[in-house]
Amino acid sequence: MNREQLVEDLKQQIIEQLNLQVKPEEIVAGDPLFNEGLGLDSIDALELIVLMQQKYRIKLANAEEGPKVFQSIDTMADYIIAHQPAANK
Amino acid sequence: MSHTQQLYINAACRIGNNQAWKDGQLFFEQAGVPGDEFMVGLYRKLNLQYPKWYKMDRLSKLGVLAAEIVLGMGVNLNCQPGEKAIVLANSHSSLDTDARFVSQMEEIPSPAVFVYTLPNIVSGEISIRHCFKGEQAFFVSSRPDMEFLYSYVRAIFADGRTRVCLMGWADILGEQFNATLYRVSADSDDSVHSMEFNTQNLYQYFYHEQGAVS
Numbered sequence: 084m085n086r087e088q089l090v091e092d093l094k095q096q097i098i099e100q101l102n103l104q105v106k107p108e109e110i111v112a113g114d115p116l117f118n119e120g121l122g123l124d125s126i127d128a129l130e131l132i133v134l135m136q137q138k139y140r141i142k143l144a145n146a147e148e149g150p151k152v153f154q155s156i157d158t159m160a161d162y163i164i165a166h167q168p169a170a171n172k
Numbered sequence: 173m174s175h176t177q178q179l180y181i182n183a184a185c186r187i188g189n190n191q192a193w194k195d196g197q198l199f200f201e202q203a204g205v206p207g208d209e210f211m212v213g214l215y216r217k218l219n220l221q222y223p224k225w226y227k228m229d230r231l232s233k234l235g236v237l238a239a240e241i242v243l244g245m246g247v248n249l250n251c252q253p254g255e256k257a258i259v260l261a262n263s264h265s266s267l268d269t270d271a272r273f274v275s276q277m278e279e280i281p282s283p284a285v286f287v288y289t290l291p292n293i294v295s296g297e298i299s300i301r302h303c304f305k306g307e308q309a310f311f312v313s314s315r316p317d318m319e320f321l322y323s324y325v326r327a328i329f330a331d332g333r334t335r336v337c338l339m340g341w342a343d344i345l346g347e348q349f350n351a352t353l354y355r356v357s358a359d360s361d362d363s364v365h366s367m368e369f370n371t372q373n374l375y376q377y378f379y380h381e382q383g384a385v386s
Contacts, residue, residue: 126283133283
């Protein structure tokens with residue numbers, strides 16, 4: 084899966100996991116996920132951590148990285164690419 | 173307010189059997205579809221525009237829909253948030269969501285499901301939506317005990333801090349769901365649907381379809 088595909092996959096996964104009423108094409112990959120962007124909340128943040136672990140087999144090494152990693156779809160994609168298991172690269 | 177002061181049921185709704193009733197009128201019906209689909213249909217009929225609704229568990233979805241019928245749709249309660257109370261009850265507690273959460277335990281259970289594994293979360297969701305900050309109570313009993321709910325609501329009005337109370341039954345387990353909510357106040361509001369707040373009227377509205385109370 085290349086980066087572009089990963090971004091599209093993340094949009095779809097987030098919509099499904101968080102029961103969002105938006106279409107993938109309405110999400111801008113660089114927009115903030117929280118507050119003014121998609122308006123996600125703290126429970127959604129936990130869901131994103133679960134999503135990363137279940138779907139992409141990536142565990143956040145440090146909880147303090149959360150705000151940076153989950154800033155946008157783009158930052159999530161970058162983190163996944165940088166940390167995905169070698170077999171999936 | 174004294175225990176003997178007159179209270180009124182200003183509005184009522186009943187959701188069940190894939191029908192939604194507002195006071196005595198059939199408001200929405202969608203026969204032959206699963207409960208979840210019916211609730212989405214009712215959400216659209218109410219034109220709720222409340223995306224958070226989609227994230228709720230099924231009990232909260234049901235309660236918010238029922239509350240919208242008796243509290244939304246242009247109703248002005250004309251009182252402070254702290255004067256608005258909620259007293260609800262059901263028989264299955266949050267079992268519908270508990271079972272869903274347990275089914276996820278083999279992998280990583282969803283935090284968004286976990287936060288709904290208490291029955292009174294529905295009261296919180298209604299409170300957020302309609303700005304209720306007064307008395308709150310949620311009871312679990314094997315059957316609708318309107319005598320008890322009547323007494324409890326009477327007591328909180330007698331305390332003097334409550335001017336409006338949303339009360340009733342909100343229960344769901346699988347495809348069985350029933351929400352029967354009443355808006356109670358000391359104001360008769362001159363509505364044709366306004367009726368005296370007493371156990372007979374509570375039961376009569378609750379069991380209307382079954383004809384159990386004449």
